[in-house]
Amino acid sequence: MLKLGANGMAIKPNFLIVGAAKSGTTSLYQYLRRHPQVFMPDRKEPSYFVPEAGGIGDWKTYLNLFEAAKGYPRVGEASVSYLMAPEAPGKIAAALGRSVKIIILLRDPVAMAYSNWGHQVREGNESASFLDALRDETRRLRDPFFSSESRTWIYNRTYIERARYLPQVKRYLDTFGTDNVAVFLFEEFFASGMPLYAELCLYLEIDDSYRPENKAYNRAGTVRSEYVRRVLHERMSWKEPLKRVIPQPVRRTVMGALAHVNRVERPLPELPKEAASLIRSALKHDVAGLCELLDRDLFATWGFDE
Secondary structure, X not given: OOOOOOOOOOOOOOEEEEEOOOOOHHHHHHHHHOOOOEEOOOXXXXXXXXXXHOOOOOHHHHXXXXXXXXXXXXXXXXXXXXXXXXXXXXXXXXXXXXXXXXEEEEOOHHHHHHHHHHHHHHOOOOOOOHHHHHHOHHHHHHOHHHHHHOOOOHHHHOHHHHOOHHHHHHHHHHHHOHHHEEXXXXXXXXXXXXXXXXXXXXXXXOOOOOOOOOOOOOOOEEEOOHHHHHHHHOOOHHHHHHHHHOOHHHHHHHHHHHHHHHEEEOOOOOOOHHHHHHHHHHHHHHHHHHHHHXXXXXHHHHOOOO
């Protein structure tokens, strides 16, 4: 049943953290959900507006995430699939209005792509080396069998395309306007002392006196047990009867606890230089366009040659 607010209307989010992937969105989600003027649901990545990325497929179920948000000036959620998906801005505008506040975090495309590859390896979605996956990306994008047989959203395994920020950011600016889209760089926002935190609070019109602990979440890592990872992420026949008797919130809590225990934080191996060069070459014009769109120099920040 859809839960309603005090005025008889369902509470909808009025801001969204839309990405990019592996760019500090989990940390920002954790910081903001602790702010006394902000409500964010326990579930990160509901991805309602991109259901093919594993998101919630039902509007009432999505709105029920915010049933406890009465009295909070800011109500939001965080789903990184929204930045990549071409159709997401239009769907968001239609459902939430064009005045919804959009937050975009961008990270050096090379670092983001490599971190995303490491994440997919950890989740069991990627078996190719980073360099081989980059070389295979054109085929992956064109091959319908790759998309249909993949155990995850195709853009989780197309690393250069996911890092092609220019069209992604432009879609949001075109849809919501410059007043309702804030773009922050990972390298600047999470610098010592979080110097841009106050600017974010000003943008959301919330008190900046609450200062969150500058702690990193969702670090790179691996798993202790491959079998436990498979149980958590793969479809298995013996799990289906359990879904009928164990409520979804309980299942999610148990699975989250198991995933936490099973995870081991471990830095990724050194990035292959050839892979870094391949990405920079592929994205040089994209970064140049983004510099113009945002009116700032990103080449030096991200180590690209002009």
